Amino acid sequence: xxxxxxxxxxxxxxxxxxxxxxxxxxxxxxxxxxxxxxxxxxxxxxxxxxxxxxxxxxxxxxxxxxxxxxxxxxxxxxxxxxxxxxxxxxxxxxxxxxxxxxxxxxxxxxxxxxxxxxxxxxxxxxxxxxxxxxxxxxxxxxxxxxxxxxxxxxxxxxxxxxxxxxxxxxxxxxxxxxxxxxxxxxxxxxxxxxxxxxxxxxxxxxxxxxxxxxxxxxxxxxxxxxxxxxxxxxxxxxxxxxxxxxxxxxxxxxxxxxxxxxxxxxxxxxxxxxxxxxxxxxxxxxxxxxxxxxxxxxxxxxxxxxxxxxxxxxxxxxxxxxxxxxxxxxxxxxxxxxxxxxxxxxxxxxxxxxxxxxxxxxxxxxxxxxxxxxxxxxxxxxxxxxxxxxxxxxxxxxxxxxxxxxxxxxxxxxxxxxxxxxxxxxxxxxxxxxxxxxxxxxxxxxxxxxxxxxxxxxxxxxxxxxx
Numbered sequence: 001x002x003x004x005x006x007x008x009x010x011x012x013x014x015x016x017x018x019x020x021x022x023x024x025x026x027x028x029x030x031x032x033x034x035x036x037x038x039x040x041x042x043x044x045x046x047x048x049x050x051x052x053x054x055x056x057x058x059x060x061x062x063x064x065x066x067x068x069x070x071x072x073x074x075x076x077x078x079x080x081x082x083x084x085x086x087x088x089x090x091x092x093x094x095x096x097x098x099x100x101x102x103x104x105x106x107x108x109x110x111x112x113x114x115x116x117x118x119x120x121x122x123x124x125x126x127x128x129x130x131x132x133x134x135x136x137x138x139x140x141x142x143x144x145x146x147x148x149x150x151x152x153x154x155x156x157x158x159x160x161x162x163x164x165x166x167x168x169x170x171x172x173x174x175x176x177x178x179x180x181x182x183x184x185x186x187x188x189x190x191x192x193x194x195x196x197x198x199x200x201x202x203x204x205x206x207x208x209x210x211x212x213x214x215x216x217x218x219x220x221x222x223x224x225x226x227x228x229x230x231x232x233x234x235x236x237x238x239x240x241x242x243x244x245x246x247x248x249x250x251x252x253x254x255x256x257x258x259x260x261x262x263x264x265x266x267x268x269x270x271x272x273x274x275x276x277x278x279x280x281x282x283x284x285x286x287x288x289x290x291x292x293x294x295x296x297x298x299x300x301x302x303x304x305x306x307x308x309x310x311x312x313x314x315x316x317x318x319x320x321x322x323x324x325x326x327x328x329x330x331x332x333x334x335x336x337x338x339x340x341x342x343x344x345x346x347x348x349x350x351x352x353x354x355x356x357x358x359x360x361x362x363x364x365x366x367x368x369x370x371x372x373x374x375x376x377x378x379x380x381x382x383x384x385x386x387x388x389x390x391x392x393x394x395x396x397x398x399x400x401x402x403x404x405x406x407x408x409x410x411x412x413x414x415x416x417x418x419x420x421x422x423x424x425x426x427x428x429x430x431x432x433x434x435x436x437x438x439x440x441x442x443x444x445x446x447x448x449x450x451x452x453x454x455x456x457x458x459x460x461x462x463x464x465x466x467x
Contacts (some may be wrong), residue, residue: 050284
């Protein structure tokens with residue numbers, strides 16, 4: 001069985017055996033889970049708008065080992081945070097409680113946000129609170145020891161946080177024999193991200209990390225989370241990711257602004273169409289008819305509006321995950337147009353690249369062009385571009401299909417991060433030369449994501465015992 005494990009899992013098991021004395025007790029079960037990075041291929045930015053999203057798991061992964069303790073401490077050893085030594089942290093289980101009751105989400109969010117250097121602990125310890133808040137655990141009787149490691153470059157838009165959360169949640173499930181399926185784990189992790197880490201993300205990334213399959217493209221219809229199919233690419237092509245080596249500090253604020261503008265656009269559409277209050281709560285932006293948008297609705301969605309003016313006219317944007325800034329000026333029309341067009345591009349790509357439909361060379365060319373269009377929309381409609389990802393896409397486009405590079409685009413929340421590439425098998429040397437050129441031009445340190453691996457649920461929980 002171990003012979004079939006990914007190399008990172010083999011190494012992690014070796015670390016547990018030789019280097020983690022003092023955190024794990026001998027001759028007691030340790031539960032290990034592995035969750036892969038994920039490459040957002042198309043429309044991941046539009047999951048909350050009800051888009052069809054394409055993604056695939058990557059070779060890199062987060063690994064977590066959990067062992068039940070006999071006291072009420074949470075002891076964490078992080079193998080990634082310091083190159084000279086591993087980092088140990090301790091947390092008291094009782095710090096999650098107040099007057100004998102589990103602290104509410106807003107208080108927990110403030111608690112983990114207080115120390116910027118240790119904010120990452122919320123991704124790990126926060127799972128304990130979420131599992132009890134959501135009813136999967138009645139009461140935590142004992143603490144736990146946790147060891148974590150990751151081969152995913154941080155801040156790369158490759159789901160490093162989601163992978164850590166899913167692997168941690170799955171390992172805790174194994175250690176405490178909890179009754180959660182893959183979807184429930186993904187949902188619990190989304191709640192952790194939203195309610196404790198304060199990030200207004202959808203469930204798409206966590207589902208891809210939990211339920212993804214090796215060398216398959218997940219097609220997910222986000223209304224709210226219908227798995228359409230697991231798709232194989234034509235044998236002559238592959239997905240590749242290139243981390244630009246940069247991530248703008250404005251990424252989160254720009255994403256929030258875009259999301260707010262999108263919900264404003266949705267509210268304007270539903271208001272104009274005279275939809276009921278129930279429809280306003282349940283309607284997805286991407287269900288807007290394209291022809292009706294062009295002919296009637298586009299002009300009803302304002303190009304710009306301040307938060308104060310929007311509240312005055314529409315009362316609320318119906319998004320509990322974000323708060324409108326009254327002084328800020330939002331751009332509902334361009335945000336709406338991005339989601340509608342990226343949803344259409346994503347559905348078309350799912351048709352063009354499905355190996356069972358025997359795609360032609362023309363199909364690959366069309367899919368690549370759709371990726372370039374999506375990248376341009378990130379920049380022009382969303383304000384989520386960066387000069388580094390623009391340069392990467394330009395370098396890829398200059399090589400073109402003749403060198404095996406069909407298309408490329410910004411992924412995730414943009415503002416740097418990772419570029420997704422539709423590339424021919426055997427194009428590795430071309431891409432290596434390309435990133436050498438990019439490194440020379442930018443002085444940034446890029447990273448190539450080659451290869452795939454199975455999702456966390458397919459990998460399962462592995463039990464280890466050491467003398």
